[in-house]
Amino acid sequence: MVDILAALGLEEIAAGVSIIVGAIVAVWLFVKRVWPVVKTIPAGVVAFARGVITAAQVLDSVKGLPAFIERTDAAMAAVHHELHPNSGTSLNDSVRRTEARVSELGETADRLEEGVAGLYVKYEELAAVDDRLWQTLEPDEDEEETNG
Structure with missing residues (x-):
């Protein structure tokens, strides 16, 4: 040094x-x-200064609001496209096609159920005819044993 x-x-x-x-x-x-x-x-001046700072922060955060609104509008347009009928590609169109097809399948199932119920009736009728035929072709074995 x-x-x-x-x-x-x-x-x-x-x-x-x-x-x-x-x-x-x-x-x-x-x-x-x-x-x-x-x-x-004075405390009022300090509070005023804090208010000015807070207002500046709010204004700073609002700067991104227009971009947010644009993104939200684009998203809402996409949702609107899907929820309303259009050229057949929307979710709404798909739901309508599915509902129509399910309705057709329900009608087909009803017709099949009626047909199967009719088959049961026919089966019972044919079983009764079959029993009568067997009775006419084969006499009762019980009657032959008692007569014989």
Whole structure:
């Protein structure tokens, strides 16, 4: 350090010391004169400053609102396209086709059920005819055993 001080001239050392002293005096003056004023600012001014900052933050966050609205409009248009009949590619068109086909299948199932019920009736009629035929072709074995 002695070498550094020896290399420096008296003017340079005086300038350095005056800069340090000036900084200390500036801090001391700030603490002595400015800080009491800052400390005594009314609460209304502080609240107003906070309100201005909050308003600025709100305005900053609203900047993205137009882009958000555009994205939302595009999404709603896509939903509208799917929920309303159009050229046959919407979800609405698909649901209508599915409902029509299910209705056709329900009618077919009803017809099949009626047909199967009719088959049961025919089966019972044919079973009765079959029983009568067997009775005419084969006499009762019980009657032959009692007669014989």
